[in-house]
Amino acid sequence: MTDLFHDRDVQNARRQGGTVPLGGGRVLLLPRxxxxxxxxxxxxQRLETVLARAERPVWLxxxxxxxxxVNDHFRGRGVHILPEAQLEQIFGQxxxxxxxxxxxxxLERDFEERLxxxxxxxxxxxxxxxxxxxxxxxSQAAAGRTVLLHGKPSHPETRATLSRALGPANAAVLVPTLDHARRIAAAIRAGSLADYPAELVHHPDRLDLRHLAVAxxxxxxxxxxxxxxxVIADAVRATGGELVPAATVCRATQARQDAARDLCAAGVDLILVLGGFSSSNTAQLLRLAQTYAPAYFVGTAEALSPDRIRHYDPASGTVAETTAWLPPPGGRIALLAGASCPPGDIGDAIRALRRIV
Ligand code: SF4
Incomplete structure (x- = not known):
């Protein structure tokens, strides 16, 4: 059975300061x-504990x-994983x-209560x-503030948080991008959110653009x-309203972004970003990486071969292949991995690169 938690080649690379020599004088670099x-x-680990004691079917x-x-590992151990869009089936199955x-x-609050x-x-x-x-x-909903939530509308975490941002007397607004935030700032100044996408505004009848919180x-x-x-704080200041901010990017996400930025800023020729295609924190690492060098989002080491690389574009949701992707001799390759990427996948990428470069 795969060891989800350890990989010897990753441990060795870390012992050597995150540097792995490759062919042609190239070098592979891991962030700290x-x-x-x-x-x-x-x-x-909690799921492993549940499986160790389970005598009846386990549903995720x-x-x-x-x-x-990771999900295939648990499927292989008999866990029934319901697709995120089909959770209601649990009550029938x-x-x-x-x-x-x-x-x-x-999970969304209402669904969790029913479960x-x-x-x-x-x-x-x-x-x-x-x-x-x-x-x-x-707490902000209970205080009657309109909650502005920066997140991806379809992501289960954002949906779960949105369900808790809506109290009996307040509205909540999803803010997927900085551009959406600028439109909200304009709306705060104008006193109306009429031009904002309706599907991102929850309970517009309770909207209060003078008493806001952002998460x-x-x-x-x-x-x-x-x-x-x-951007939102500027608009609130201009209108004399109130804003309670909470920077709720988690420390682990921030630490990975900081380490990735430091590594890329030191000078790299190519960046591989490794992780699940629906992983939010991995997609954010890709956005960061693209500001430094050519960057490819790859699912696993299977995407790597000497003459081509198969990679994912989160913006279009498509997978493409690029040829002649390796940097010239002496080039520096960064390998970034999202918070949901297991050590075994990182180790497989190291081994693949050693083989083909
Ligand atoms: S699971 Fe990891 S990335 Fe997600 S919120 Fe928790 S610490 Fe942050």
């Missing part, structure tokens, strides 16, 4: 921090984290005596960083969250 974060580790309400290697596991992103009413054995692996964002938005999905790009907060 990368791969599994503490929240992911805690969720996976969506992927435990966004990484195919499962026996209430089974075991149910809430993924690291959490807990349906079944007695519910294991919650929601990361405590996510739960602290929930506590913040719940974000834990895995966004740190610099962008600060820029969004600043």
């Amino acid at each position: 921090v990368g791969g599994f974060c503490r929240g992911v580790l805690a969720a996976l 309400l969506g992927e435990i984290i966004h990484n195919d290697t 499962a026996n209430p005596a089974d075991t149910f596991v809430i993924p690291a992103f959490g 807990r009413a349906f079944a007695a054995d519910v294991e919650d692996t929601t990361c405590d960083c996510v739960q602290s964002v929930w506590a913040f938005v719940e 974000n999905q834990t895995t966004m790009l740190f610099g962008e969250t600060r820029a969004i907060e600043a």
Whole structure:
């Protein structure tokens, strides 16, 4: 069985300062921090514990984290993983005596309440960083503020946080990008959000653009969250309203972004970003990497061959192949890995690069 938690080649590379010599005088460089974060580790270890004692079927309400290697590992151990878009099926398919596991992103509040009413054995692996964002938005909702939430609308964490940002008397607005934040800033100055996409505004009848709070999905790009907060704060200051900000990018995400930035800024010729294609924190690492050098988002080492690389573009949702992708002799290649990327996948990439470069 795959060891999800350790890889000897990754440990060796770290012992050597994150530097792996490749052919032609090229070098592979790892940032000082990368791969599994503490929240992911805690969720996976909890699921392992559940499996060790389970006598009945174990159901996972969506992927435990966004990484195919990890989810396939647990599928192989008999865990039933419901697709995120089909969670309602649990009430028709499962026996209430089974075991149910809430993924690291959490679940929408209403769904979680119905699950807990349906079944007695519910294991919650929601990361405590996510739960602290929930506590913040719940307190702001209770105070009647309109919550502005920077996050990807389709991401399970953002949906779970949004469900808690809506109290009985307040509105909540999703802010996917900096451009959306600029439109909200203009709306605050104009006193109306009429031109904002309606599907991102929840309970517009309760909208209060003078009493606001802002939070974000834990895995966004740190610099962008600060820029969004600043744009909105400027508009609030101009209108004399109030804004309660909470920079809720988690420390693990920020540490990986900081380490990636330091490595790339030191000078690299090519950047490989490794992780699941639906992983938010990995997609943010790609955005950061693209500002320094050619960068490719690859799922696993299988995407790498001497003459071509298969890579994913989160903006278009497409997979493409590029030929002649390796840097010339003497080139420096950075290998970044998202918080949901297991050590084995990083090790496979190191071994693949040693073979083909
Ligand atoms: S990236 Fe942050 S919020 Fe997500 S699981 Fe890791 S520690 Fe928790």
